[in-house]
C-alpha cells in the first residue's frame with residue numbers, strides 16, 4: 001500500500017488577525033478526512049490556542065499537531081529562536097506533544113536545524129523545491145528534513161493554476177490551509193496582487209480541486225493509497 005503525507009497549515013486567514021476558517025471550514029475538513037480515512041499533520045500557529053484550545057485539542061484526538069511558529073511571523077535572526085522554542089513550549093503547556101516544525105512561508109534562518117535540535121524537534125518540513133518529483137527525507141544535524149516540490153504539493157498552486165494543474169504529477173506530500181475553503185466574501189480584503197491571486201478558486205472550487213486530488217489517487221492506484229501524518233510516515237520509513 002502506498003503511503004503519502006497529508007499536512008495542513010493551521011494559521012490566521014491570509015495574514016489577517018481573524019481565523020474564521022477554524023469555525024467555517026475546519027469542521028468540514030475534519031469530516032472529509034474521516035470520510036476518506038486520512039490522517040494528517042496540522043502545523044499549528046500556537047498563539048491560536050488562546051482562542052481555539054478546544055478545537056485544536058479535538059484535532060489532536062485523531063491527527064498530529066506540530067508547530068507552524070507561535071505568531072506566523074516570517075523567521076529572521078531576531079525572532080527565529082522565539083518562534084521555534086516558544087511554540088514548542090506552548091504546545092507542551094497545553095498537553096500537546098510536538099515533534100515537527102514548518103516555517104511560515106517556508107522562510108528559514110541559517111541556524112535553522114541547530115535551533116530545532118536545541119528545542120527538541122525531531123523533524124522539519126520547511127523546505128520546498130521548484131522541480132516536481134523531488135520529495136526527499138534526509139537527516140540534517142540530527143533532525144529529519146522532509147522537503148517537497150511546491151507545485152504539485154500545494155492546494156494554493158493547484159487553485160491558482162486550475163484547470164491546468166489537473167495534469168500535475170500526483171504528490172507524495174500535500175499541504176493546504178483551511179482558509180482556502182472560505183468563499184471570497186468570508187476572507188479579509190486583499191491588500192496586494194499576491195493576495196488577490198491567493199483568492200482565485202477559493203471556497204467551493206477549492207473543495208472540488210482538493211477532492212479530485214484525493215479521489216483520483218484512489219481511482220488510479222491499484223491498491224488504495226493511504227494518507228498519514230509526518231511523524232507516522234517517518235516511523236514507518238526509518239531507513240529514509
Ligand SMILES: [Zn+2]
Nearest residue numbers: 009011104105
Ligand atoms: Zn503559514
